[in-house]
Amino acid sequence: MSSEIESIQDAVLQGEANKVRFLTEIALSKRISAGDILYSGLLAPLKTISDKLKRNEVFIAEVIVVSRAVHAGLHVLGPHLKKAVEPNRGIIIIGTVAGDLHDIGKNLVAMALTSLGYQVIDLGIDVYPEDFVAAVKTHQPEYLAISAMLTTTINEISNVLKALEDEGLRKEVKVIIGGNPVTSDFCFTVGADGTCYELSEIEDMIAYIDKKKRSKR
Ligand code: B12
Missing domain, CATH: 1.10.1240.10 (Methionine synthase domain)
Structure with a gap:
């Protein structure tokens, strides 16, 4: 070294x-x-x-x-x-869930998404479901990225998904989730579109979700 x-x-x-x-x-x-x-x-x-x-x-x-x-x-x-590949791939909103102050991983994910050509709007930490929903309404992003780092806050992810559903917005935005306690099983159970842990996996995860959504149209 x-x-x-x-x-x-x-x-x-x-x-x-x-x-x-x-x-x-x-x-x-x-x-x-x-x-x-x-x-x-x-x-x-x-x-x-x-x-x-x-x-x-x-x-x-x-x-x-x-x-x-x-x-x-x-x-x-x-x-x-920054890889700065294809600029203007759309907007991604990112934030850490309510009650959770961890943001190092979220910030790294935001950097990785920026490097893929997305405009990232970072809502910060301790973001309540209604604030995620308001941001989705205002910015109409391609993706909503949610981070949760505690076993005590992970269920806030389901609350955000439920709030999107209640507002009729769930089908309008793809949702990716992550953080220390988030597993693929959890992602499947709450009905998010994808999760990954490693920064190096983000590009493939996004490509996979985009492909899946296109084939459903
Ligand atoms: C730094 C840290 C803190 C800092 C946070 C500072 C900051 N600005 O972020 C401080 C000191 C504030 C803190 C506080 C607390 N912490 Co803390 N903290 C950590 C620690 C040591 C590192 C987290 C980190 O930054 N890792 C590095 C980054 C790069 O990794 P990451 O966040 O996991 O992100 C990666 C992936 O998860 C993923 N990812 C993350 N978000 C997203 C989102 C999407 C969309 C995607 C796709 C991927 C993704 O990508 C990243 C890159 O690989 C962890 C230990 C650990 N092993 O995680 C404990 C840890 C998370 N903390 C823990 C605890 C308990 C707490 C406190 C409750 C402690 C206390 N007694 O007060 C408080 C809670 C405060 C709160 N309300 O949030 C526990 C959680 C245990 C649990 N099961 O819930 C951990 C695991 C430590 C432990 N082993 O006990 N903490």
């Missing part, structure tokens, strides 16, 4: 957001790939702190500080992760 990546890892674990931003810029200028910086530099130390949290070796405050440092790196990395 390069010394640049190691320095980013250390700065992330120390929660030094400004240093992470600076070191990410340096690593990019040294032509280290954005993918390596993302997975080895930023997400690997997040996994380390996550494992420590599981073992009660750190306090939640430390995870917050580390998360901020990860975000600082993501901010610099965003434009470099």
